[in-house]
Amino acid sequence: MTKKKHLSQRQHDRIAKNEQRRLQRTDKKSNVVWDDTLLEAPEPGLVISRFGQHVDVEDRHGQIIRCNMRRTISSVVTGDQVSWCRSKQPTGSIDGVIEAVEERRSVLLRPDFYDGLKPVAANIDLMIIVSAILPALSLNIIDRYLVAAEMTGIKPLLVINKADLIDADAQHAIEQQLDVYRNLGYPGLLVSASTGQGMDALLHYIHSGTSIFVGQSGVGKSSLMNNLMPELAAVTQEVSAVSGLGQHTTTVSRLYHLPEGGALIDSPGIREFALWHLSAEEVTAGFVEFRPWLGRCKFRDCKHITDPGCALQHAIAENQISQTRYDSYLKILTSMTQDKPNHF
Structure with a gap:
């Protein structure tokens, strides 16, 4: 395993200066000065997606309007409930401005090596942790997301995709692995976006509230979206045959409404999910x-x-705690020190 290279102070300074220049360029491009007399009264809206300084907001009638943000707003993410004003003279381009963000009942944060904690989505009821037989079934990644779910208070659901790629014996083995989590109160499903196996059960979990797909790149989140909502025709890509690593198909988080009810957020795939921000x-x-x-x-x-x-060691000896889960716990503790950027 290649040892991670730490950035020098000069490199940190260069990164900070480049980021500042990027923000200044973005601000110049998107700094629209709104004349309040040309705006309608504030109304509630739901953030469907965000693209840099632009935000797609859904109004109470289901219409989506692209908006700017007031400079006083520090953070807007998919799933946010906002107060926004519509332009009295829409142009079909930027036709509104977000005035305020309502208090979030939950927010999923992803640690970023350069930018610290970055919010991914807000007001989530169910975190669907998607894994797959390919690129590789990583229980440690599952455990990392479960820790994040516990810290945020978001209910998790484990989904193992691509069941069609393995035989009955292998499926039985994975079901046994899922039973470890089920016995802890975490529901788990073995599904296939290609054949439809387990998709009815998945739909049962997400027909109400707001759910989010999270997981490594290449586990088939976009394929699951296609199965649940064929009309989306979301772009999917095969796992790279050369590297075995997943290909990023979703670049921004976006919220979709399901025909049967409920909302589903598709989030960008990530190859690692660090927890260095936790103690x-x-x-x-x-x-x-x-x-x-x-x-x-x-x-x-x-x-x-x-x-x-140690009481935990005693519990392991008495089979009260899974050795596999404990080993995963130790791996997370070790990685926290290795992953944490020097500048945080």
Whole structure:
């Protein structure tokens, strides 16, 4: 495994200057000065997607209007409820301005090496963690997302896609892996966007509220969207035969309304999902099966690794905690130090 190269201070300064220039260029292009007399009264809206400084807002009638944002607004993401004003003289281009963002009931954050914590989407009821047989089934990625779900209070659903690529014995083995999570209260489905296997069960979970697809690139999130909403004709790509890594097909988060009810957000695929912004204690609490044992160790500062009298180690020996989940926990703790940028 190639050791990650840390950026020098000069490189950090260069990145910061380039980012500042980019923001200044964007601001000059999108800094529309709105004459309030040419705007209608404020009305509620739902953010469908965001493109740089432009935001697609859905009004109460389902019409989508592209808007600018007031300079005082620091963050707008897909799923936000906003207050916006419509232009009295629409041009078919930028026909409104967002005045305010309503308080979010939940927000999914993704740590970015350069920009810190970046919000992905807001007001989510269900986080659909999509994995697949290809590029590879990574339980550690699943566990990372589950920790994020626990920290944000968003209910998770595990979905293993591309079941059509394996035989019955392999499917049975994966079902057994899913049972580990089901026994912890996390529902899990084995599906195939190609054959339709398990899609009715998936639809049952997302027919109300707002759900979001998350997961690595190439796991078939766009293919699942196509199956659920064929009229979208979302672009899908095969996993690279050369690298085995997923190809990014979704570049921005976008919200869609399902015909049967409910809303679904398709988010860009990511190859890693870091948790360096959390403390070790938060990650530990993010493993729900650990919680009954916390505070029962012999030493108050127990690291839950090799410390004598560790309650977690006792629980593992008694088969109360899965060894696989514990190993994943240790891997996450190790990666937190390795992944964290020096400038944060």
